[in-house]
Amino acid sequence: MTKQEVIETINKFLVEDFEIAPESLNPEKKIVEELELDSLDTVDIIVRVNEIFGVKLEKEALMEIKTLGEFYDLVYSRIA
Numbered sequence: 469m470t471k472q473e474v475i476e477t478i479n480k481f482l483v484e485d486f487e488i489a490p491e492s493l494n495p496e497k498k499i500v501e502e503l504e505l506d507s508l509d510t511v512d513i514i515v516r517v518n519e520i521f522g523v524k525l526e527k528e529a530l531m532e533i534k535t536l537g538e539f540y541d542l543v544y545s546r547i548a
Contacts, residue, residue, distance in 0.1 A: 474521075474544045481516050495537025503536065521547050 482488045488503055499505050505513070514525045523546040533539050 469521075469547060471540070471544045474547065475540050477520060478517075478540060478543060481520065485512065485516060493536060495535060495540065497536045498534055499536060499539065500534075507531075517543055523547055 479490065479493045482493060482503075483490050486503075486505065486509060492503060497503055510527060510530050514527060514530060517523055517525055521543060523543060525542070525546070529542065530539075533542060
């Protein structure tokens with residue numbers, strides 16, 4: 469899977485499952501402050517990433533991520 473495919477897949481589930489406007493999804497966006505995802509959403513995101521990519525993320529690793537771009541990189545690094 470290419471990094472672009474990872475990004476597109478993540479964006480798709482963020483739009484569908486978390487009702488984030490597609491135009492809001494760019495790598496510079498801050499996950500908590502700008503996309504308004506909280507710690508409960510974090511658990512759901514971990515579950516979705518595991519379901520879709522077969523990758524297990526630790527909540528601690530996700531809590532260190534500040535931007536959407538960093539999240540894309542984290543997921544891609546785990547599947548690459």
